[in-house]
Amino acid sequence: MTADIAPQLDPFALARSLSGLNLVDGTLRPAASGKTFPVVNPATGEAVATAPFSEAADVDAAVAAAKRAQKDWARRPVRERGKLIAACGQALAERVEELGRLVALETGKALRTESRVEASVLADMFVFFGGLASELKGETVPFNPSMLTMTVREPVGVVGTIIPWNVPLLLMAMKIAPALVAGNAVVVKSAEESPLTVLRVVQVMNTILPPGLVNIVAGFGPECGAPLVAHRDVKKVTFTGSVETGKIVYRTAAEKLIPVTLELGGKSPMIVCADADLDRAVDGAISGMRFTRQGQSCTASSRLFVHDAIHDAFVEKLRAKVDAMVMGDPLDERTDIGTIISPQQLDRVQSYIALGREGAGITAHECSCLPSDPKLAKGLFVRPVIFTGVSNDDRIAREEIFGPVCCVIRWSDYEAVIAAANDSDYGLAATVWTNDLKLALDAVHRLEAGFVQVNQNLVVQPNLSYGGVKASGLGKEASLESMLEHFTHKKTIIINMG
Ligand code: ADP
Ligand code: MG
Secondary structure: OOOOOOOOOOOHHHHOOOOEEEEEEEEEEOOOOOOOEEEEEEOOEEEEEEOOOOHHHHHHHHHHHHHHHHHHHHHHHHHHHHHHHHHHHHHOOOOHHHHHHHHHHHHOOOHHHHHHHHHHHHHHHHHHHOOHHHHHOOOEEEOOOOOEEEEEEEEOOOEEEEEEEEEHHHHHHHHHHHHHHHEEEEEEEEOOOOHHHHHHHHHHHOOOOOOEEEEEEEHHHHHHHHHHHOOOOOOEEEEEHHHHHHHHHHHHHHHHOEEEEEEOOOOEEEEEEOOOOOOHHHHHHHHOHHHHHOOOOOOOOOEEEEEOOOOHHHHHHHHHHHHOOOOOOOOOOOOOEOOOHHHHHHHHHHHHHHHHOOOOEEEEOOOOOOOOOHHHOOOOEEEEEEEOOOOOOOHHHHHHOOOOOOEEEEEOHHHHHHHHHHHHOEOOOOOOOOHHHHHHHHHHOOOOOOOOEEEOEEEEEEEEEOOEEOEEEEEOOOOOOHHHHEEEEEEEEEOOOO
């Protein structure tokens, strides 16, 4: 165990103190090669820390530590494991402010609207899964009266966990909390854009858990992520990221015949009917589109199907509300909208905005204002764009943009709008806005998505299975069933008493 660590509310000082380090086998250490890469504050373009450029040797050390620690962990009484994971949640809950500020610094997500919220959900995930330990039950099976036949749930071993930068805390928690409660050890590979706060979380966890049980390495996909997936002692991989990388992970896992969980993004439809409560639907579009996160969400309701009868009124209200949102320093409490994560993502988002502007019949409504503070002159800010006159066939309606860009598509025929909503490679989430119960029930059954809501747009919740169909991925997360299905295997046992 590492010594107790004092809370540090200054995110710049905390970033410096975590600079250049992985956490492997209970100790903070640099990469074996000594190589590092910069961690940049996207609001100013300034480097705030470095992170270790980890490679296969670092992955090997982390997996070896995890393998050692897992043996003893799996033998502990389940409730003891659960209590320790819940204790991690309590320790993290006391650090919501510290973690929120640090994640705001490295990701550019506004502290008040996004980062602090994410830090509190992180803690909740650990508490939730900690309480589920006793649910790791098996069954007795009526096979033969003279044979005691039963199943038990066993951990898979070492779980490789690869996470992206957009919601690093929540996504890590959704993966490692159930993996650990189920008796596995984990090696996390953080995203190259946001390695610091997840490292801090693992450091806090290591004050409670045995060394080697939770390890974290920073680095890039080919040099660090790929060797983790390919490692012979990694028996399961859980991944959130892009479709392209997800396929690479899946192929490597296939060579080893190990299971994977993949969460790969979306292009989620939001269908607003003529009878919908307009103000509520507009607020739902804003939260669903994750404008406060610059649209950097796999669940973003980026295809907004609005009924012809209310289309103009809806767009007018939406524009006015997004216009009133304050873009600025992510650490400033007044800020609603922070920055894009990286210059590469900024280019990508801007190229989609340019593409939309060229589209026949498409109008671009630019909202909000760029911050005027000269300190933020190099910040990766993008004005939210609402495109109207979009067709579901346009590229901006088909491809995941991962930016503050939403496509409004006018509709009038119910059958046609359900078909258009389903006409997508993705199937992560969908929402329907109506007061017509019959229509709502019909739509929720017919929409091809893993998470369908009526008259609301909630994000991932503990105990609700989360995950997509089609190109959005494989497997569910965040629920009891996800823990049982993805982090244990079922062993069948027969004791012949005849
Ligand atoms: P994006 O770059 O758009 O955020 P990615 O899917 O590339 O999406 O990244 C998600 C995570 O996957 C990151 O932690 C990244 O480093 C990692 N990653 C990228 N390429 C690979 C790979 N070949 N093998 C394993 N992990 C990878
Ligand atoms: Mg990438």
